[in-house]
Amino acid sequence: MNSGPGAADEAPVDEIVEALRGVAQLGGFFALGTVRGPGSGGGHLTWEGFSARARTVNERLATAETRIGVSIAHLGLAARLWSPVLACALVHGIVPVMTTVEWADDGSSLRLAGPRGSRAPRSAAALADAVAAQADGVLQRVESHLPARVAPRLLAGNSASALVGSAAQLLRLRPGLRGPLTELTRDLLETGRLRGTGRITGPELSFRRRSCCLYYRVPNGSTCGDCCLVR
Known part of the structure; x- marks a missing residue:
């Protein structure tokens, strides 16, 4: 999977910044700030x-x-990686390059330094590959230096759960995207390591994953709605 756009399909920086600014108005995890320089x-x-x-x-x-x-x-x-990439691709037809994403502050917010991006491919398979490369691909690079050993299938399940959760939220906010959003989400669940991590269980993009994020192990914790442990 490519990490950046080619010269022929590269989108102007101003369009990328405007697209990210637009999807940030959806709120929550869709917000991704930008820094024109190399960032900190x-x-x-x-x-x-x-x-x-x-x-x-x-x-x-x-x-x-x-x-x-x-x-x-x-x-x-x-x-925070899946949400803006999905929304930009489907709402604005732009796939932002996320290789320069960085922490925005001492919290968990992110921003994109030196924003770049490409026009969303018209082919369904190519679009899924492009979106996965910029969300799950960046996530996997973070996983190469985790401070504790975590099962690879749990991490893949987390990514799939975040993907479908982001898609479901986008569907609630932009119901007119139902067709292309559902198709892209299903295609992504068949892409790379996401294959076999779970399945969509309803038209509103409810999901059942095949692994557990471990939240049930915290004091007074419980299982999540998409957990494999839910009966």
């Missing part, structure tokens, strides 16, 4: 930054089990 994070989601956020999750959930904080922080990061 060296163009990367650093492992130190992720580790700090995982520790914060552990403290907030009052659990000492490191892999729980890692999994929950990873799930949140996945949602």
Whole structure:
């Protein structure tokens, strides 16, 4: 999968910035700020930054089990990557290049340094590949330096859960996108490591994953709505 646009399909920077500004108005995880220069994070989601956020999750959930904080922080990061990429692709026809995404502050918000992007491919398969490369591809690079060992299928399940959760939220906000959004989401669930992570269970993009994010292990925790442990 390519990490950036080719010269023929590259979108102007102003259009990319406007597209991201537009989808940010959807709120929540769709917000992705931009910095015209190289930014302050060296163009990367650093492992130190992720580790700090995982520790914060552990403290907030009052659990000492490191892999729980890692999994929950990873799930949140996945949602912040999938949401703006999905929305930009379907609402504005632009796939932003996420390789220069960085932490925006001491919280979990993200911003894109030196924004670049490409026109969304017309082929369904090519679009799925392009979107996956800029969301799940960046997420996998973060996973190469996690502060605790977490099962690869759990991480893939987190990514799939975040993908479908982002798609379901976009569907609620933009119901007119139902057809292309449902098609793209299904295609993405058959792309790369997301294949076999779960299945869509309803027209509103409800989902049942085949792994668990470990939230049930925190004090007073419970299973999530898409968890494989739900009966």
